[in-house]
Amino acid sequence: MQKYSALSLVRHALSGHKNWRPAWHKASPKEGYDAIVIGGGGHGLATAYYLAKQHNIEKVAVLERGWIGGGNTGRNTTAVRSNYFWPESVALYDLSLRLYEGLSRELNFNVMLSQRGMLIAAHTPMQMEICNRIANAMQLNGVDGELMTAEQAEKVVPLVNQSAGARYKCMGGIWQGRAGVARHDAVAWGYARAASSLGVDIIENCEVLNLIIEGGAVTGVETNLGTLKTERIGIAAAGATPGLVQQVGCDLPIHTYALQAFVSEPVKPCLDTVLLYLGTGTYLSQSDKGEMVIGGGLDRVPTHGQRGNLPAQETVLSGMLEMFPAFGQLKLLRQWAGVVDVVPDSSPVIGPVGPEGLFINCGWGTGGFKAIPAGGYLLAHLLATGDHHEISRPFDLDRFTKGRLIDEAAGSGIAH
Amino acid sequence: MSGWRHNSLGSEIDRSDELSFTFDGQSFTGFEGDTVASALLASGTKIFGRSFKYHRPRGLWGKGAEEPNAILDVKLGSVHAPNQRATTTFLQDGMDVYSVNAAPDAKHDRFGFMDRFHRFIPAGFYYKTFMALNWMSYEPSIRRMAGLGKVEPAFEPPADAAHVDMNCDLLVIGAGPAGLSAAKAATHSGRKVLLIDDAPSPGGSLRWRGGEIDGQPWLDYVEHVCALVRDAGGQVLSDTTLWGAFDHGMFAAWERRQDRPDRHLRIRANDVVLAAGAIERPLWFANNDVPGVMSVEAAMYHLNCHGAVAGKKILIATANDLAYPAATAFANAGVEVTLVDSRADAPRTEDGIEQIKGEMLKSAIGSPTVTGATIGGRELSCDTILCSGGYTPSVHIWCQAGGKLDWDENRDVLVPRPGTCSLKVVGAANGEFGLAQSLRSGHLSFGRDDEAPVSDILPPSDQMPVRPDPSLAGRQWIDMQNDVTLKDVGIAAREGYKSVEHLKRYTTLGMATDQGRTSNFAGLAAMAAVTGKSIAETGTTTYRPPFEPVPLAVIAGRRRGELFNPLKRLSLESLHQKAGARFREYGGWLRPSVYGVGDEQALTQDEARCARETVGIFDASPLGKLEIVGPKAAELLDFCGYIKMSSLKPGRARYGFMLSESGIVYDDGVVLCLENERFIVSASSSHVDGVRFRLEDARQDRFSRDGVAIHDVTQGLATLTVTGPMSRELLSASGIREPDLAHMDVAETEFNDQLLRIARISFTGDRSYELSVPVRTAGELHARLADGLKKLGGCWLGLEAVMILRAEKGYILVGKDTDGNTMPHDLGWKGPREKRKDEYLGKRSLFNTEAESENRRQLVGLQVGDGETPLVAGSHVIPKNRKRQSMGFVTSSYFSPSMNRPIALALVESGLSRIGEKLACFNDNEVREVTVVSPCAFDPQGERLNG
């Protein structure tokens, strides 16, 4: 792997940038692998990286039907945070945040983690009570979280709407200083480059057609590029996961919806934090480039199409302007949608499913980006050991049978 | 200074109306009808701004939304608009416009030195460095450098854009030659047309290219077609940008109106014709970004529409015929013109115009603005270079609507693949260039071949495909705003970011505010050139709305302030107001929180105390009232509820729960049995719809529809609840006859000849009467009770006081004192779970592993030591003297005036078996000792309730 640094940039500049090598090797499929990861998004690439790095399993292939990072990894609003209520969630998302904190140096690829802090803003005394519930839960779980007053909130988000006509005034909320944003594409590329340098085959334009099962165990996958043998398969394919595991007779507790994101034209810095407004359901941050990155609720009709719909756009954007009337000066530059896999309790599904050797990591819904390092770390653990890491155990499919759901909205009244 | 104003050209300006404005603090003048771009161009301004990364000087390139360089902040009076394209901003007197991303101004930008370090900051450099320290240590200075215009914090644009739903027979997008002839032919065949164009007047390229159609001047033709459309009942909308195609044939458009708010149009059409035209491609040569390099089409537009002439000595570089009329036009305007055509067999220019054939432009010369160009080995001097690298059809809306594209090698364009989308695409948008072809293609969408309009302008001959040339020395700009050069594309290719999406993301190519209009094709062509692949193999990025940046305020519309999630209002709101109520939102309703002036907490305490000592009244109208009628009514209620209701006798009421199928308490409330087969289900104010739909679900799925009907009567009735030891006296003092009711009795009687339903049910633990009357008599009921209240020394109760009263009694609020895991047995209601044999909602879930668990969180009370302050709601309960770990949390906490001590409700692990146990409470790192007690602190024997 070519080392990236200021020095290497200068050296390459002096040779006219002619000597840069591919960030990841464009592999073609080999006959067999120790493990195959289906899905070349952040979770899949991270899984391959940790398999090689943590478990020394290097004969690994990542199969991506399009181009890597092209699904929800490259379609989200890039927030990373661990402001959750249930201890299980906090453990999961804080593992992720901690891995993010060292990621740029670990991967030698700047993922631009910007821990600029996040405020979940409340508008009624009742919401403030619930925010307090979460802030205390975070503190008890050893994560930085505090209740913020209206005055403190106005200081971190100076343009927020506190006018007499505001539908939702900000009474304060939960503040997590370690939360922030990261560069989404860089996370995918960084993991891909690091995994590739450890010997992982990253195979793009490779679509899995069938999982091959013999004697109750996986023995390979059939793809458009041929059949690949393996005894361990990890699926990290978000909305495509149900279709894959239905081939082996398993249904999942997943519905798929379109989730839209919006970007305004870039302006000079005027919003330094990530903000989620409980009243409007809209959240936003300002990117390093100066664009407002805006998100909100799901489109209301379940779908597999990566297209956003107008009603949700109107709702999200009116919510954004209700929060920040001055941003009515801005224009919408881009808009896109990802297909998100939503589980009834809005927590992910990580664990074995169906035949021996098959593991899934899906159901991240609207919040998968922040969990990429943890999702990869835990799926790699499952693939390598065949058993759960203690952090992923509560997220096993069996929680639906037992009735032990991990429902943030239910525990705190605040959805992901 | 090279641009100037022609003394007669300029069909769209009014020279009698001179307007003053400033640019970067310097004063300028222009005319009514000018854009900021044309006024500045005519004044000789060349540098309009700076590029994003290298802060290179940037001049005017285009004529519309595709403009990548001339991006300005515009102030007019109190109105501030950042990032406006100079080309689409019409000049107004007194405007102050400022260049963006430059300090102090575009001419003298102190970050201009960045360009000298360009080779150290190529595409994606930031992924490779800034890792020694935390990214946050570099980020603030990088952020300050980025961004274009500035948001003015003090200016809040009004939320005044109306959302308008429109239906039409035929939507024609684009009123250029193709759109006009399509509209005309369609009108002739009996269609009603909605003709939309984003320019201030229809005509498209006719406005600057001119020409005769069917023997009449173009303007007459335009007016003729518009009149035909209108006469046939259609509509012509100018200044309207169609920016998005959505599901099921929905199109969104942004309509700009003079002196009136913009509008957001949501259009549905039976058929759609797309005649969006094409966008001119730049040419690629070294320093093709220097101010003075401009699009041919744009220069012609500024010349003919505004009389703004780009230069005095103009070099036109092209490889197609469509640039030739420009050469003639500029020569006629008195400009010294040289035309360079890379085709060896190029047609001849008109006399007096110097022509160079078979040669390519190698580089632009000049800094900061153009002074010449290199062609072959020669240098030519000029002050302006106009380029035309061909045209890219505007297929955005086609693709947004699901259409696919084909690469057409002959025409060198991506064109709509027939049959992949229901839109008809005509004219330049379909790769049919030139006036004659455009007119014909538009016409053929609805008209007969032999009736097609004819023009005097001949179709263009073959153009020569132009591509970025990696072998050329110097830097060739692919994306002018975002500073992406051909070398950057080369780096991306070498590093494996070859997929067009990777290329876009890695280099930011095409992600500028022009949305790639000037750069996307160049990017594709460049990637194809450096990888040696064809354009068809390289592919395109996805086209998504918006077609052009649209103000957020237009999409958001008027849904702001009180129109955003509008609050539900009480019919008695004004009377409460008169009684001194302060209002707050509770579950979507605006309700009195407290009455009177002064400290809210003290007033609340007074109200609660008064209600316990004498009597109080609160408005309970938001409480849902669902009437369930029919022979199967009781059976439906039994299935939908946790507590059986079929044994309820007429005139009696019973408290119950509705569970979700996962066994969780969804709502609680009282069911009244008015008579046999007629019940009222009271639902929490925020759950009325949810409860109704769950009842409907069961009714439609399990019962015959003749057996039972559900009717939501919440809106028709107002409910005032009288509570306190003197509640009965209040009724008689108010002249309301009370049938002798026991606790949980209900009766229907009359008040003012209207229905009065009296239910003796209590949410406070004191004798209470819920009085429900039709809304129209509620005012009278309010007046009578208010009189009585005065006589007895009672008071009105805000919701805050009611909260205290119910918490003293241990009555829960679902969603506050329960969470999404709370099952009825966690609240102490075990009976039905243990005894009911029949099916009911959620039953099976009450017996899964988790439901049977020993350490479920159960509702309890918490008591603190004497003299201590109340616990903070949201505090967590933790073990005493053991590892801090949440065992639950405080859901409600108040100071109880009746008990004269704090009270609290909490959900605590195995709470019911811990009564008497000492635990701790954690809030923001402070820990207090608490004792687990019964949730009911007030009148545990229920003497006041039944007495």
Next chain:
Amino acid sequence: MQLFRCPFCGLRNETEFLFAVEAGHPRPEPAESVSDEEWARYLYLHKAPKGHAREIWLHVTCGEYFVLDRNTITREVLSSEALPGIET
């Protein structure tokens, strides 16, 4: 904005509808004879089909549940009909 046809009210905007459940999930009863697995399957497991889907939707405006056949990728609506045995 998608358009769905309520069998009782006609074509309406998607904002008037709520997705309820995939069709063909009969409620397993009686509770006493239903296993944890069977109940969890009823409550939580779906097909989330890519392409043709048959679903139960609620028209919020009129309160009627009905069966909608549609394509989840193209979003084409194939048919809408009242629940079995109900006349419109």
